[in-house]
Amino acid sequence: MKLYPLLFDPILKERIWGGTKLKTYLNKTISSEITGESWEISTVPNDVSVVNNGTLKGKNINEIIALAPNEFLGTSVVERFGKQFPLLFKFIDAKEDLSIQLHPNDELAKKRHNSFGKTEMWYVMQADENSRLVVGFKKDSNKEEYLNHLENKSIVSLLNEMPVKKGDVFFLETGTIHAIGAGVVIAEIQQTSDITYRIYDWDRVDANGKGRELHTELALDAINYSKTNSKIEYPTLENKSNEVVDCPYFKTNVIPLQGNYSWTKRQEAFTVLMCTEGQFEFVYEGQNFIIKTGNTILLPASIDGIEIKGSATLLEISI
Structure with a gap:
């Protein structure tokens, strides 16, 4: 698959x-x-x-x-x-x-x-x-x-x-x-x-x-x-993955995105991105994704990272 x-x-x-x-x-x-x-x-x-x-x-x-x-x-x-x-x-x-x-x-x-x-x-x-x-x-x-x-x-x-x-x-x-x-x-x-x-x-x-x-x-x-x-309380450094919550059940970071960001993830676990404001986009194996406020996208564990761009606030959640 x-x-x-x-x-x-x-x-x-x-x-x-x-x-x-x-x-x-x-x-x-x-x-x-x-x-x-x-x-x-x-x-x-x-x-x-x-x-x-x-x-x-x-x-x-x-x-x-x-x-x-x-x-x-x-x-x-x-x-x-x-x-x-x-x-x-x-x-x-x-x-x-x-x-x-x-x-x-x-x-x-x-x-x-x-x-x-x-x-x-x-x-x-x-x-x-x-x-x-x-x-x-x-x-x-x-x-x-x-x-x-x-x-x-x-x-x-x-x-x-x-x-x-x-x-x-x-x-x-x-x-x-x-x-x-x-x-x-x-x-x-x-x-x-x-x-x-x-x-x-x-x-x-x-x-x-x-x-x-x-x-x-x-x-x-x-x-x-x-x-x-x-x-x-948590940091909000632009184009960084800022830690918000790290508990035994999930880890949540916030990414204040402005421009381009090389986003990487661990391959030991899936990651979910929730767009809480703005819009971002990326290309994965020739397919273009446009993610807007209110969209949620799941990156399976086998995906190791993507290049994203836009103006948005993202929640990055993994385990």
């Missing part, structure tokens, strides 16, 4: 809190007024990404991995995860506040759901004036204090609400209570998992007066009650 840079059909998700920025800001083809998520690369069951370019068009990512695991994933990834694709990439548009939630760690997720845990990071692509995120506790708390405030619907008073702007990054370890606030568009990189414990949903109800399911009991043993420092 001949591998090459791969683009995938986005998997679009309507959400009660979604809006239209995935269309107006990220150029996704949507007609809904409440599209909240674009899953860019996914192997979550029933939401497996399908290639939309080249000779492999129409094949899903699991089919390709099954045929060429080392060439696609890379030897170091196969050693750790077998033929499982370990990450999930999303763009998220929050027209309204998301629920206050958290995710279990690997141990709990495996025990309860036969799933990976969900360590994740957010890169803020756009933020309306006065928008904010909810990330962790203001101070160290405990289960008793938490439950008391949850029952009194005053849980927000315990939590850290942070104003945000374009370019802000937050690294969310499992157990960290969090919520994306209204008016924010983010790129999200996470472990392959769709396990979320929702603890508070702003007392929202649907057209039938019914609120969404909460996971109060499941969350109790999954929460990190300590104050956390989740905001990441």
